[in-house]
Amino acid sequence: MEPKLIEMRNIMKRRRTKSIGPLNLSIPEGYIIALVGPNGSGKTTILNMIMQTVIPDEGEISWRGNVYSKGLPLKLRQQIGYVPEQLNNEEKHMTVDGAAAFRSLWYDNWDGYYFDELLSKFGVPRGTKLYKMSKGERRKFEIAAALAPRPKLLLLDEPSSGLDPFAWKLMIDQLRDCLKDGNTTIVLSTHIVEEIRRLADYLILVHHGKFLGMVEKDGLLDNWKECWVTGDGSMIGELPGIVSWRQETAATTSFITTECLEVETILQSAGVLIHQTRSLELDEVLNLWIQGNKPAGVQE
């Protein structure tokens, strides 16, 4: 198995109205991991705990096996790029160039040429003060600034909110670009199904402050399918991973399974023909997962 970048062990964070945890998870290095889950499920707090800007009440987070209880060392922080969902206010009276100069002070490896290139690709006006920008323009600036130091870990909190479709495509391309060397890791929280489809290697589902597990995206789509077969429904209930089934006509039955690969093998050896299969849409999959149907091969 590949090296772990971050490991969370028994993380708990209690707040007045809700609490998060216990969380146990390993994030493998060199992959794109999508954090998905309903609003208020704890995704932003989890990202903040990774950066140690929110300190958990219990448990520990290790970086390549090391625990930094007194805060992350500067060298490590310089390798993290972060695009927050709630944009900060401190820099709002600065221009793009001013804010970039300010941020570059913290990053030894700030690549000014790359930043300029990104700004012109995104078409961000440079002399404008940040608070005068539209939401999308500000977001573009934040993405460019997060990429400029060529970070080893990118934490993106709903990065595409407010982006127009052209900028969105550009963002996808840029994120893919920075993975080329193979040792950059991206953790992004998102509600955009298409973003998950195009980017994610792994998917983590967060619900009510708990991880429902981490799963390989392609394996998920391979296994969650709707199938139509000849015959009545009598044998369907005994197949693995059946979520629901329905007698469509006297001779055909349809069903949804979370273990299509295995179901197919079983049906084939029983001589039952699958007429048609349909991949579930990712949002259907997530919905069924939240309702308690576990994906095959999930890491919990």
Place this chain on the structure above:
Amino acid sequence: MRIPIQINEHSPEPLYHQIETQLRSLIISGQIQEGTLLPSIRELANSLNCSVITIRRVYQDLENEGLLRTRQGTGTFVAGVGEQMREKFKRDTVVEALTTAVETGLSLHLSEDELKTIFMEIVQQKYNQPKERK
């Protein structure tokens, strides 16, 4: 280079298998020639919108079959395909297609003779077509 692979999301066949089968036939049929440098795992994953885990598995499998070769630091190349292998591949492909056809016949309760008749009809029709045109 861009590799012409088509993915059918709604096929019951798993993603890695679809990619593997198509890449294998591109190599064996000679459409991708010996010595060609393939895209990196991440690049191919991006162009097919699938995960690197899937592509790594495909490259690994084809490497084990001797069709690909990975040189540390440079990338993955297409290895040489022997004549014997090409012949075997042709045969395997046809056997697989015919097996599927026979299975369809079985599931529709066709008798052996009915199936043979249909098969011979199709052979007649397809193989004699060009001559008729002359």
